[in-house]
Amino acid sequence: MSVRHLFVTAVAAPAAQPTAAVAMSTGRLGASTAVLLGLVSIVIGGLALGRPDSRLGTASGLLGGGLAVATALLGTALGGVVVATSDGGVGTGNGLGGAVVAVAVGLVGVLLGGLAVLRARRQAA
Structure with missing residues (x-):
């Protein structure tokens, strides 16, 4: 087999890419959004727990903790919807x-946000 034959064959019939690996389905998009919401809640909850007075103002422990819980619950709910509506198994x-x-x-984000809220309420009392 000559190099010219290989070149002509490669140009005439380009390799087809699988669509599942390139396309972003609604399930993948929903799961990615839910993971990002969960990660944001972990960061906000960690900041509110670690530095309760410096990031979001004077009430940042309570505000940051509440914001972390809210975003974590949104991410968990969106992840739950994707789990409930998925047709196939993992890897499909x-x-x-x-x-x-x-x-x-999302559950880790709820835990961190809840701890930040509890600490802020304990310090306020």
């Missing part, structure tokens, strides 16, 4: 794996 491209991760990350 419908976002089930990411949604399960989103639920776990």
Whole structure:
């Protein structure tokens, strides 16, 4: 087989890319959004817990903790919706794996935000 034959064959019939690996399905988009919301809640909750007086103003422990809980609950709910509506299993491209991760990350965000709120209420009393 000559190099010219290989070149002509490669140009005439380009390799087809699988669509599932390139396309962003609604399940993947929902799971990715839910994971990002969960990660944002972890960052906000960690900042509110670690530095309660310096990030978001004077009431940042309570405000940051509440914001972390709210974003974590949104991420967890969105991840739960994707888990409930996914058709196939993990690895089929419908976002089930990411949604399960989103639920776990969201629960960690709720925990951190709740601890920040409890600490802020204890310091205020």
